[in-house]
Amino acid sequence: MKNWSTDINALMKDPEAYAIWKLEQQVNFGLDGEKINESDLRKYWDRLQVDPARRAFLKILLYV
16 A cells, blocks of 8 residues: 555554554555455444445445
8 A cells, every 4th residue: 555645654653543544545545455454444443434335335244
């Protein structure tokens, strides 16, 4: 995953914020060959800012 507009080193100082940011990037913009950590996705589900259609799809995969 490549992101030029975010200072990842500064973000990594807060592990929770980094985990949320990384999940949002993966879900909204693609995985780039990586897998999403399901336990982190469930843990931060309520705090993620995700496209509504993708949120609905992921909710089906996670909770059904």
